[in-house]
Amino acid sequence: MTNPQQDNEQQQFRPLEELNYEQARDELVEIVKILELGQMSLDESLNYWERGEELAAYCERYLDGASTRIEQALEHREAGDDADSEDYED
Template identity: 70%
Template sequence: MSKPATGEQDVEELGYEQARDDLVEVVRRLEAGGLSLDESLRLWERGEALAKTCERLLAGARERIDQALSVTEEDVAEV
């Protein structure tokens, strides 16, 4: 993955909410148009990386929820 442009935080360092908000902004800018091809491609690539980060973070949250639920179910089964 390429380094972020000045003022952009590395995608891997973002939390879910920030990555989601940044992704929304990328989509807004792409939809608005008027960008050079290079800028459009750079934004597209950042958007892809942001989407992957959101998916990874959501998968991690789902795993934590599943683990918590399984512990709760085990506690109920022992009673």
């Protein structure tokens, strides 16, 4: 059973869906710095570590999506280049 007072003392973080990639990355960098100091209780450290894991996964998904968009744009461009080169062959 959790201590209600302890729950109130835990760091409150912004919901991930409110963050863009840069904000999530910057928060992750700050969390790493905080954890490296090692000056928190175990519960606080776990809370920050869990948040860091969430942020890392969010950033990875964001970058995967960006990579997919780039690949699709390149494929679209190449398909257009192929169509253009066929026009010149006639």
